Structure formats: C-alpha cells, structure tokens
Amino acid sequence: MAELGLHLPSLIIYLVNFLILMVLLYFIGYKRILKTLDDRAGRIRGALEESERVKKQAEQAQVEMRQQLETSRQGTQVLMEQARQMAEKFREEEMAKARAESEAFLQRARQQIQQERDAAVEELRGRFADLAITAAERVVGRTLDKNAHKDLIDKVLQDSGQVRRG
Numbered sequence: 001m002a003e004l005g006l007h008l009p010s011l012i013i014y015l016v017n018f019l020i021l022m023v024l025l026y027f028i029g030y031k032r033i034l035k036t037l038d039d040r041a042g043r044i045r046g047a048l049e050e051s052e053r054v055k056k057q058a059e060q061a062q063v064e065m066r067q068q069l070e071t072s073r074q075g076t077q078v079l080m081e082q083a084r085q086m087a088e089k090f091r092e093e094e095m096a097k098a099r100a101e102s103e104a105f106l107q108r109a110r111q112q113i114q115q116e117r118d119a120a121v122e123e124l125r126g127r128f129a130d131l132a133i134t135a136a137e138r139v140v141g142r143t144l145d146k147n148a149h150k151d152l153i154d155k156v157l158q159d160s161g162q163v164r165r166g
Contacts, residue, residue, distance in 0.1 A: 129153040
C-alpha cells in the first residue's frame with residue numbers, strides 16, 4: 001500500500017476519526033435533520049391535504065352556484081311567462097273595454113239620430129200641416145180653422161205614412 005501512497009496506520013486513524021465523526025453527527029445532527037425533514041414532510045402533506053380540501057370545497061361551491069343559477073333561470077322564465085300572460089289578459093280586457101265603449105257610443109249615436117229624425121219628422125208634419133192649410137185657404141178663398149183641421153191633416157199624414165211603409 002505504500003506503493004499507492006497510502007500509509008496504513010494513518011489510514012486506520014482517518015477511518016476511526018471518520019467513524020467517530022459519523023457517530024457524533026448521527027446522535028447530534030442526524031436525528032435533528034431527520035426530525036426537521038419529517039416535520040417539513042408533514043407540513044407539506046398537511047398543505048397538500050388542505051389544498052385538496054379547498055379544491056373540493058371550490059368544486060362544491062361551483063356546483064351549488066350552477067344549481068342556483070339554473071333555479072334563478074327557471075324562476076325568471078316563470079316570471080316572464082306570468083308577465084306575458086298578464087300582458088295578454090290586460091290587452092284582452094282593454095280590447096273588450098274598447099269594444100264595449102264603442103258599442104255604447106254607437107248605441108247612443110243611433111238613439112240620438114233616431115230622436116233627431118223623429119223630431120225632424122214632427123217638425124216637417126207641423127210645417128206641412130200649416131202649408132196644407134195655407135194652400136187650402138187660398139184655394140177655397142176663405143180662412144179655415146187650423147185647430148179643427150189639424151187633426152184631420154195628422155190623420156191623413158199617418159195614413160199616407162202607413163201606406164208607404166206597408
């Protein structure tokens with residue numbers, strides 16, 4: 001071994017020193033280092049578990065939000081349908097009200113027209129009776145009693161109206 005440049009007693013001393021150093025390091029540092037590494041591995045494991053738990057909570061929250069969103073969407077659709085039905089009902093009610101008002105207006109107009117027509121016919125009969133009496137006075141040349149002959153003229157007018165209507 002001397003040929004290799006190794007001295008056996010020095011080599012044994014180095015080896016003993018190395019073993020003593022290893023034993024000292026084992027009892028002094030290795031346990032601490034292993035404990036520190038185990039603590040660190042535990043913290044990492046805990047952080048990973050916490051991360052997994054948070055991930056699951058986030059997924060659950062996302063599922064709940066989707067369900068709430070779908071529920072809201074369905075609620076909105078129901079509200080929209082109700083609003084549409086109410087609008088349709090309101091439109092139909094307003095149309096019915098407008099028709100009723102229109103019919104009432106037409107009925108009042110027809111009644112008013114009938115009243116005006118009857119009044120005009122009465123006025124025309126009165127004037128016609130006056131004209132007939134005036135014409136008869138001129139023809140006969142003497143004055144006729146208006147009141148006495150007015151009933152006769154009204155009767156003639158009614159008879160002539162029945163003949164035309166019949």
